[in-house]
Amino acid sequence: MxxxxxxxxxxxxxxxxxxxxxxxxxxxxxxxxxxxxxxxxxxxxxxxxxxxxxxxxxxxxxxxxxxxxxxxxxxxxxxxxxxxxxxxxxxxxxxxxxxxxxxxxxxxxxxxxxxxxxxxxxxxxxxxxxxxxxxxxxxxxxxxxxxxxxxxxxxxxxxxxxxxxxxxxxxxxxxxxxxxxxxxxxxxxxxxxxxxxxxxxxxxxxxxxxxxxxxxxxxVDSVYTVNPTLVDNPKEITTLTYREMRELSYAGFSVFHDEALIPAFEKGIPVCIKNTNNPHAPGTNIVAEKKESDKCVVGIASDTGFCSIYISKFLMNREVGFGRKLFQILEDEEVSFEHAPSGIDDMSIIIRESLLTPEKEKRVLDRMKNELKPEKIDIHRDLAMIMVVGEGLVSTIGIAQRATTAISSANVNIEMINQGSSEVSMMFGIESEGLQRGLQSLYTAFFE
Missing domain, CATH: 3.40.1160.10 (Acetylglutamate kinase-like)
Structure with missing residues (x-):
């Protein structure tokens, strides 16, 4: 059935x-x-x-x-x-x-x-x-x-x-x-x-x-390894795991909304993406598990319209409750965040720009200055996110090096790296103007 x-x-x-x-x-x-x-x-x-x-x-x-x-x-x-x-x-x-x-x-x-x-x-x-x-x-x-x-x-x-x-x-x-x-x-x-x-x-x-x-x-006949409007003639993906599809959908793949397939995933029902205009094409199969492959990277997704709030405070890591107070401000203003990479004395909060109206931005920044007492707080706009996705990616030696080398060789500066929070993806924040160059270089590095 x-x-x-x-x-x-x-x-x-x-x-x-x-x-x-x-x-x-x-x-x-x-x-x-x-x-x-x-x-x-x-x-x-x-x-x-x-x-x-x-x-x-x-x-x-x-x-x-x-x-x-x-x-x-x-x-x-x-x-x-x-x-x-x-x-x-x-x-x-x-x-x-x-x-x-x-x-x-x-x-x-x-x-x-x-x-x-x-x-x-x-x-x-x-x-x-x-x-x-x-x-x-x-x-x-x-x-x-x-x-x-x-x-x-x-x-x-x-x-x-x-x-x-x-x-x-x-x-x-x-x-x-x-x-x-x-x-x-x-x-x-x-x-x-x-x-x-x-x-x-x-x-x-x-x-x-x-x-x-x-x-x-x-x-479309299948899911592609990268957005075909940004890279010419990308390869098709024949098989994806549920987790890979979720990561790709979240990061800009337009085939599915990132939550759309959850009911099927939870019941372990395989999904096949097919083309109404070419129904005999095999399509892309989405399954719970797949065989390990030397080429663990299955796709590169991207999305634009992000900004980053950068906060710096000496000994931030020792201040009990700092993170709670920071995220409480965002919650009070009904602003969700995408990522929050942090160091010893600083933290970046990645937010979709559409959620931060000028009025809301002023309130958020004013509250952060008054309640958190940071040494420095900046907002960086017009960011794009690139996500490299694949099962086993985090445990495969050399993936991060290949990715960063590909992005830098395209003369694109990396503003943010988030690796380790997901076992199947690593994320890079860059200036939006360098998105197409960065994607093309990454595609060449991993698929050509």
Whole structure:
């Protein structure tokens, strides 16, 4: 039994949905299908979810919003007509939107319900199309499927009680198409996961039905060793461990949100990333363990938009409670940190710049000066992080030397090194302007 999840590009139009149906029909084990909302059909196009968010924001601020409804309905009308499906599906989608707008509920719950229309409609259309081809296929709502979540609009978390309910779906016959991205609270309120939540739904369903494989169909043949937009023609990765994928996702790989696969990982279910447009390609397999290799580095990830707060104070290491007081300031200001490498008398706190507004930055720095009494405090902006990832990396001799040599040979200065906190990665902080040079040099050192 397999669970197959299809992303936004896979359900963007009728042609793509025909490919999806062919993939599902080619393997009787693909019994559970999870779908995203329609994505972009071409460069410059809009994702349906983005239009729904614009609709919600216009409604929230009392602005004209009917043209957003027309945009959404236009996208689905085109798909339904091209697939020669009943217009009843289109009317059902319109009624769903109208009911959400008319319902007497909080604006947060209303916005979540609007955002979910894209996935919900995709599932109804795909199940209808499969049925028109003679398949025993049906749409199943996440509440009926047993996807019970916490009451945190826009950031739902699955509840443990869900998995036994989802497992009971195994007893039913046919193909079940489930919309991704949202679940229901125990009180029956629709709540969405964080953005990219259809991947979360797919992993939850795979874990719940205890699938032999969770297939995640997207628009690339596999995961690549480095971002192909920054390095030309990078090599494909055939096999990754869960831990490697988590590290790569966290550090900027766009295939998955870094938390998306956790339900599948916890149940030990292997994941395969495949291409809807080239389904016979082997893809990238993500497994719990793999054989050791001489080339322990599997990928190099990167991300921009960081800053570093540097604090220096003589005998910092002997001051009991210094770290607690420092992180309490960040907690009070609701600022999460990414890394905190430290020495005897100094410490650097790596933070995403987007979390540090000018007002918040002033408050944080003022409190640190007044409460911690440092000799020096600086903030360094426009940093990029590069992460070298691979099982056994920390215990393999010479990896750090090869990495630092590659970065310096690209005439890039290393601002920060964090090695040892993870067994499968080492991280380098550099100026953003040197990111592409540093990545290219690292790729050459480890993969060419």
């Amino acid at each position: 397999k669970v197959a999840k299809f992303g936004g590009s896979s359900v963007a139009n009728a042609v793509q949905l025909q490919k999806v149906a062919e993939i599902i029909r080619s393997d009787a084990n693909r019994k559970f299908v999870v779908v995203s909302a329609p994505g972009k059909r071409y460069s410059g196009d809009e994702k349906v979810t983005d239009i729904l968010i614009q609709l919600g924001e216009a409604y929230k601020h009392g602005e004209e919003y009917t043209h957003y409804i027309n945009k959404v309905m236009g996208r689905f009308k085109e798909i339904i007509e091209d697939l020669e499906l009943s217009e009843n599906i289109l009317e059902d989608i319109r009624r769903t939107i109208e009911k959400v707008l008319e319902k007497d509920t909080s604006i947060e719950l209303k916005l979540d319900s609007l955002k979910a229309v894209g996935e919900d409609s995709s599932a109804k259309i795909l199940s209808g199309y499969l049925a028109s081809l003679g398949e025993n296929a049906s749409y199943i709502n996440p509440e009926e499927a047993g996807i019970i979540v916490s009451n945190e609009p826009g950031n739902a978390h699955i509840l443990d009680e869900s998995f036994s309910k989802i497992y009971s779906l195994r007893e039913k016959d046919g193909i079940f198409v489930i919309p991704g991205f949202f679940g229901y609270t125990t009180e029956g309120e629709l709540i969405t996961f964080s953005r990219g939540g259809s991947d979360i739904t797919g992993a939850i369903v795979a874990a719940g039905v205890q699938a032999e494989l969770y297939e995640n169909f997207t628009d």
